[in-house]
Amino acid sequence: MDFQVVVLAGGNSKSLTPLVSKDVPKPLLPVANHPVLYYVLHQLEESNLKDLIVVVEGEDAGLLVGAWISGTFVDRLHVEIAAVPEDIGTAGALRAISHYLTAKDILIVSGDLVSDVSLGAVAATHRRHDAVVTATLCCVPICGSSESGSSGGKDKTKKPGRYNIIGLDPRKQFLLHIATGAEIEKDTRLQEHLLHAVGQMEIRSDLMDAHMYAFKRSVLQEVLDRKDTFQSLKQDVVPYLVRSQLKSEAVLSGIPQAEEDGNEKVSFPNNQVMVSQILANASTPSFHELYSMDPDGSAQTRKTHKCCAYIASSSSYCVRLNSIQAFMDINRDVTGEADHLLSDTVIGPSPKLGTKTTVGPHCMLGEGSEMGDKCQVKRSVIGRHCRIGSHVKVVNSVVMNHVTIGDGCIIQGSVVCSNVQLQERVVLKDCQVGAGFVVTAGSEYKGESLARKEK
């Protein structure tokens, strides 16, 4: 279908420390015992997109991610890894691989997206409107506050302030305004001429940009070339395109038109005009076309381009892993309500459970984990080859691989990374324990982030 897929996998994310470290870059952060990148790649594979470019920040991370992909998706996907320097932003990353992009349209997916939004639908919307950019919008996950129940109180305070302000046309097809959380101040400026052209704009703050974009390649490359300062797709490129959709700079709409004209034959020049006119008259003109017309004649004087929005239905799952809270939410959802995202079984093949140990619903136990007697596991994910002693209580938590938990520990709402050792009677509440950390016996922590000191 002439689409090229770029997965922006990221590298070391600051917002996710101490979960993310040199050894575990963000794409490989396990979510329900699968690296988060797995979800995106799996989704792509499901939609029959098998040629991918995965962009990773940092060379070490690139090596790790490449090794993992080659091990997991061998013979299923045709993946190429590109490692780009860190801190050049998403736009910079695309700039770095720009000359590998050849297809007509580019689908850009963030590597930390856990969703079941149909990629095909986004692409189809993009194609149908012949848009320059199509952004996928999904409902802001309400689950963070409402369903997490016991640990809910805290989330509510964290959530607000991150909302996007998104303006849509009345038919919810076109993107008229987009402002991401960072730039929202007290006032938001809307463009008057845009409002004039559209007539009516719907402003919503309950939508989230899912970081899944379809771009027209020529335009994307053009913008990246011309605007050196653009750092991020979300904060610079997309808003720029949306802003300039009615006064598109000549190059932007000039290129696609030239391509189309190139296809047509010169033998009947007059007739081509008529053909295109018939086709144009056949469809209901969008405000772009109406605006581009002169009020008196039909000559197209103003260049426009279309920015579309694909709004995922509220039933589909779509969350980005960009904070620790999101990490917890995704872990819970993937094992719980959104378990269709995972293709394999929830409980691994051979966890060894002691007597009177109960594992509640929405739990996941990796293979080779052992648990002692009288343990309780509720709404938690436990990785592979963990050894858990007796009388341990794990609630609403994520325990990664190779973790040793001593007897009598209580872990609530926490993330315990790989190779951590919890000695006896440790009490953790809302903590994050970095990889390889050793928590001494009997200590109690609440709401802290524990990590080994960097050497």
Next chain:
Amino acid sequence: MDPRRTARTVSDPKVRQVGFFTPAPPERSISDPPRFQDPIQPPSPSPTQVNDHSPSGNSLSPVMIPPAHHHSDNFLRTALQATSPPKAFSYSAKTVTIPPENEDVASSFSPGRKVVSAKSPSSFPGVKASSVPASELTTVSVVNLPPGISEKAGGASVEVQNDRPVSAKTLKEKTSKAERRALQEAQRAAKAAAKGTCCLCYSDSGVSVGYGYVPSMVYLVYFTFVLNNFVPVDHYVFLAEGTKASSAASMVVTSANTKPSKAAKPSSQKNDGSQVAASEKKGGDRAPEKDRKKDAPHPRMQYDDKSRVEKAKKRAVVKQTEARNRVELFRHLPQYEHGTQLPDLETKFFELNPMHPAVYKVGLQYLSGDIRGGNARCIAMFQAFKEAIKDYSTPPEKTLIRDLTARISSYVSFLIECRPLSISMGNAIKFLKNRIAKLPLALSESEAKSTLMLDIDRFINEKIILSEKVIVKHAVTKIRDGDVLLTYGASSVVEMILLHAHELGKHFRVVVVDSRPKLEGQLLLRRLVRKGLSCTYTHVNAVSCIMQDVTRVFLGASSVLSNGTVYSRVGTACVAMVAHAFRVPVLVCCEAYKFHERVQLDSICFNELGNPDAISKVQGREEINYLDGLVNQENLQLLNLIYDATPSDYVSMVITDYGMIPPTSVPVIVREYRRDHLWS
């Protein structure tokens, strides 16, 4: 009007009395006394009436059908202003340049691209995964699928060690050699199965078809196979994986495939197949057989036939839920829950491998209503086909003619699922298939492709664009200063006529009559007003009031059938009837490629059903919700018809590219000219 109706029922009780039909009227010249009791009724609606209105001494007699060659030359010279070759109506014209191959293709993924990692599909698949060291993009995982990006060389390199095990069979069985063999085995078995069923089906047609290798049979089998391939491909694979032993596999697949091949048969393939088989046997009269095949009536599913609908569903690309509450009279037409089709089709965007993106896009646009109008749909379809042909390459061991025909058929069936074809599109498809079938076998692939693309361009240019120009030229002679012209809906030809007349400096007024729910007239109105025409806009409800001022009615048509019936946007019949009652001449403008030899008496047996929500809700006004909650009631049936049929009685004249003719002369055009030009 009443006496007429009673008279009709008496005269022929079998005629269904729906629509605007007078009973098969005696003779036009014999006046029917009860008919003219109504004082408004005109004494005799003869086509010459129109001619009386035009004092401009028009050289073309409206009734006369001009001789072919002489006239086409004339039209072209005058209408085209020498922009096109002089003998454009005949396909043997040699002045048209063959379009050069497009270079843009290089920027897209083309299947035949080199992959540096030295993996051709035929090499032993799935065993080694290569890393390409000297490239910035590092291939870490390779599938057998050919199109790769790895060919590009880069500067600085990041190497990822590929120390993964050599055999990776467990991940995807599909690619191992044994499996592929099993798949081939399965396909062969499927062919055998289809062949078997064919033998059964056609043995009674008098043609003895052996079980052995008959080329035509292979064609037939392939045809059905391709059509069936849409959905069940995975199915084959699965079956093949399940049973390794070839004999067992073939048995299973045979039984599994008998059904789909049967399911495909209610369509025209039954005809095609038997005829091709027969022609192969007879040898001599091959060409006429082929013609007949192309002329076979377009398959029309009767959607109240449950078993067939079930079967059709199995091979459908678009999953669509059928609407439940359908009007009894129209049960035989397809109607789907609106809104179920689009999302489903969209999610499959990347999964429909055989579908060309351009065709897919057009299908989406049909489905969402982004393209409408007979000409526009036809042009869009042909342009998509042109793209598809440009990217087409004949698979090994297949001939272009047969494979491409099958490919086009699959595209067409996809488009039908998106929206039923219009008659004009059906004609255009017939034309294209005919051109493909008539390709000389000696032609190379690129030559054949360019010939076809040229043919498509020609069709668009000559049958649509030129026709419109000629029609405009004719129709403008019927517009005089001070006229009040009425049009209904938004016809592209009528729009061109009005604009052209305006350019010529004629002073006239336009009444645009529109109707819910599409309100296409508003778009037309917008364009007319912008050009400075003085317009009146009204809805069809008011047509009887506004008709008093009107001096001419110009209507577009989706098709003109050979009994003179005009098949057009719903409401046209109503406008034409009112105009007839007011003795206003009704001029129908229709390109000759839209003519069809079918005879249709009412608008029931063949029509299209639109989205019922469109009439139950008023767009943009949520407060009008009187029907909320009623829509799913058992005893409420919503009917949103798209087309209706105007009987020829109400049509004074049909303006077409061969001149202005009375509707009774349509069959002449269909017979004489379509054969000569369209199917030659």
